[in-house]
Amino acid sequence: MAYVSPLITNQVFQRNPWISAWWSAAFPGFGHLMLCKYLTGFMLMGWEFFINVKAHLNHAIYLSLTGHVALAKQELDTRWFLLYIGVYLYAIWDCYRITIDLNSFALLADREDSPILPLNISPVEINYLTNRNVWNGVIWSFFTPGLGYLYINRLPSAFFLLIAFVVTAYKSGLLLSIQATCLGRFHEAAGALNPQWYLFLPSIMGFAMYDVYIQTKEVNKLFKVEQSRYLSEKYQKPKFTIPFGGRL
Amino acid sequence: MLIIATFKHSAYLELALKLLQQTGVSDSHLLVAPLIHHHDSDPMSEVRGVHQNGKSPFDLAFIFATICMLLGAIYGFILPLGPILWAIIGIVVGAGIGLFIDRLIQKKTPPNATDEGAEVVVLVHCAAGETSHIEDILWKHQAIGLSKVPSYAE
Numbered sequence: 001m002a003y004v005s006p007l008i009t010n011q012v013f014q015r016n017p018w019i020s021a022w023w024s025a026a027f028p029g030f031g032h033l034m035l036c037k038y039l040t041g042f043m044l045m046g047w048e049f050f051i052n053v054k055a056h057l058n059h060a061i062y063l064s065l066t067g068h069v070a071l072a073k074q075e076l077d078t079r080w081f082l083l084y085i086g087v088y089l090y091a092i093w094d095c096y097r098i099t100i101d102l103n104s105f106a107l108l109a110d111r112e113d114s115p116i117l118p119l120n121i122s123p124v125e126i127n128y129l130t131n132r133n134v135w136n137g138v139i140w141s142f143f144t145p146g147l148g149y150l151y152i153n154r155l156p157s158a159f160f161l162l163i164a165f166v167v168t169a170y171k172s173g174l175l176l177s178i179q180a181t182c183l184g185r186f187h188e189a190a191g192a193l194n195p196q197w198y199l200f201l202p203s204i205m206g207f208a209m210y211d212v213y214i215q216t217k218e219v220n221k222l223f224k225v226e227q228s229r230y231l232s233e234k235y236q237k238p239k240f241t242i243p244f245g246g247r248l
Numbered sequence: 249m250l251i252i253a254t255f256k257h258s259a260y261l262e263l264a265l266k267l268l269q270q271t272g273v274s275d276s277h278l279l280v281a282p283l284i285h286h287h288d289s290d291p292m293s294e295v296r297g298v299h300q301n302g303k304s305p306f307d308l309a310f311i312f313a314t315i316c317m318l319l320g321a322i323y324g325f326i327l328p329l330g331p332i333l334w335a336i337i338g339i340v341v342g343a344g345i346g347l348f349i350d351r352l353i354q355k356k357t358p359p360n361a362t363d364e365g366a367e368v369v370v371l372v373h374c375a376a377g378e379t380s381h382i383e384d385i386l387w388k389h390q391a392i393g394l395s396k397v398p399s400y401a402e
Binding site: 131180187190193207234235240241 | 250256257258259261262265275276277278279280281282284306307310311313314315317318319321322323324325326328329330331332333335338367368371373
């Protein structure tokens with residue numbers, strides 16, 4: 001069950017609900033992006049950036065884990081902090097249940113034969129199915145989260161992940177820190193980083209790489225299914241003769 | 249002469265078939281059979297995503313890589329090498345832990361081959377004189393294997 005449009009190849013396929021739930025726990029909204037629910041995902045991502053920054057949550061996590069618990073308590077803005085909980089837990093649970101629902105749809109779809117478009121050309125974009133190398137997308141996503149999505153032609157995810165990464169990279173002072181690290185000035189590297197924004201990065205990068213990995217594998221499968229159907233239809237004629245006197 | 253060749257799914261396969269038809273192999277002399285690979289399936293467990301046909305070998309690697317990258321990023325502020333390097337170390341260590349755990353888990357379930365091998369079988373019935381030409385086309389388009397079965401009773 002798939003929708004091949006110029007902007008994206010949207011697919012319903014089987015996955016482990018705990019994995020979707022985990023990525024939602026890493027960053028609310030990402031789980032929904034994995035499930036091709038872009039609007040919900042974007043809303044939740046936007047909310048996460050907003051509430052986390054307002055409540056200074058990442059900074060508090062950083063302070064707590066490095067032992068400055070008293071400072072962490074001061075750092076959290078109690079006017080915003082508790083709002084985090086409801087949406088966070090909802091996002092995790094929602095991903096879990098949606099994955100299970102979509103799994104049953106995917107199973108049903110396997111037994112139907114809904115048409116798959118191998119190539120879609122529109123006035124502004126082209127999308128096509130082919131065998132893609134999984135690790136290409138992952139590596140590009142490591143260097144800049146969001147690029148891997150361009151490789152597999154999932155433009156909404158690419159757009160949003162790129163923006164999220166660039167904003168986070170800028171606000172956290174990531175590039176200054178990278179330069180200081182390369183020059184061996186490790187103290188300066190630590191000083192240049194804003195922990196509030198920097199702690200978004202592992203989730204963004206981890207998710208970008210993982211989602212590209214999974215989606216590429218699934219799009220490859222879609223390609224193979226589509227090609228199998230096409231070949232069966234086109235090249236299995238009843239008049240085929242086998243040289244040993246047989247006939248189909 | 250019957251030529252049997254195996255391919256993986258790719259655009260090259262379709263190109264090869266088109267080329268074969270253009271060079272005179274007629275519909276009644278060409279058969280293509282895409283292979284279906286066998287998977288054990290228990291519907292309820294598939295819905296709950298418990299059995300993924302033995303695949304998704306790298307899920308845990310990515311998850312642990314993210315977690316360890318986060319820890320590396322945090323502790324990098326107080327450790328000597330700085331947050332960036334510790335974050336990168338975290339990715340590598342986390343991925344290593346994830347892969348290790350995956351290997352442990354996979355020992356319990358029977359290991360399925362991740363590379364499924366040939367995916368499409370192509371049969372071409374041709375006269376003895378044309379075989380080298382057809383073989384050439386098939387090899388050039390990335391055939392995995394090829395077999396020529398001479399037909400004695402033609």
